[in-house]
Amino acid sequence: MIVLGIETSCDETGIALYDTQRGLLSHALHSQIEMHSEYGGVVPELASRDHIRRILPLIKQTLTAAKCELQEIDAIAYTQGPGLAGALLVGASVGAALSFALKLPALGIHHLEGHLLSPLLSTPSPSFPFIALLVSGGHTQLMQVSGVGQYKLLGETVDDAAGEAFDKTAKLLGLGYPGGAALSKLAQQGQPGRFKLPRPMLNSGDLNFSFSGLKTAVLTLVNKQEMNQQTRADIALAFQEAVVEVLTKKSLTALSQTGFTQLVVAGGVGANQQLRENLTNKTVDSGATVFYPELEFCTDNGAMIAFAGAMRLQASDEENQQTANSFTVKARWDLEMLDIPANR
């Protein structure tokens, strides 16, 4: 079964073809980062218009790269939410139109379910059940994942997401948008121990996070210091160390509380090397294993949507697989509200 995946929830147009027999056949991505960087953040209307320009050429490119004809596709999976409503509408309308024209089942996929299941695209891959640390620009959550559609929220940020904190701190340090990767690169030149920033909610006794105070602590530091390249790097390192320590400790607590032995890291911040090293070392110490998606599948992409669609189709009854007659998008959508696909 070949599934076409379409991702347009924010500032990346991602398309992929996933075959349940042969795996990922091809995928293509257009990032709008350059377009939005001029404004220091994503401009929703520009995002929607760019998705419209890119989506059909990217679908054609993906089909050509896989040597696949449109008629060979068995189902369409598109991101239905959460995200920017206008941007989501582009992928949803193209996905629904293709489903209607080709008489194929269409599945509206939850963007975070795509991120949660993306580590299953890599080898070695985890098996259910596992704990997922979801760290993106919009979300920071610890989830208990027992199967496709079986997600229990264990904890989440009470204010800024980890990626958002990286981006805002990067801005304070004069780096471009989005700044997570640039901040992490700058931190490599930092001297450990020069600055120590707070570890928010480290000992809160629950699995929630808070990152907005950390950004304020950086602002205070920036205002107090004579800024030069070394100081910027030292602050970047101190910030990264604080975020990594909190994310690591809470992930380990989630493992010990549930008794699970597998941790999956998903979302853009999962590309952070210091987080990866720290989590890998600490989970090995505790006898657990940590899994990461390939770097290119950590950030938004079409492959995770095609894959989530394929998993849902495989787990559901055929009579539940419907051709689209209409479509909706959900700018806000609670992951725990997802249905569990009915078993065959």
Ligand code: KG4
């Ligand atoms: O998952 P994603 O592509 O989009 C959302 O769904 O939000 O995540 C993007 C976020 C941005 O905040 C970006 O700064 C952050 O991931 N990010 C990083 C790194 N690469 C991307 N944060 C820290 N270190 C990185 N290497």
Ligand code: ZN
């Ligand atoms: Zn994302």
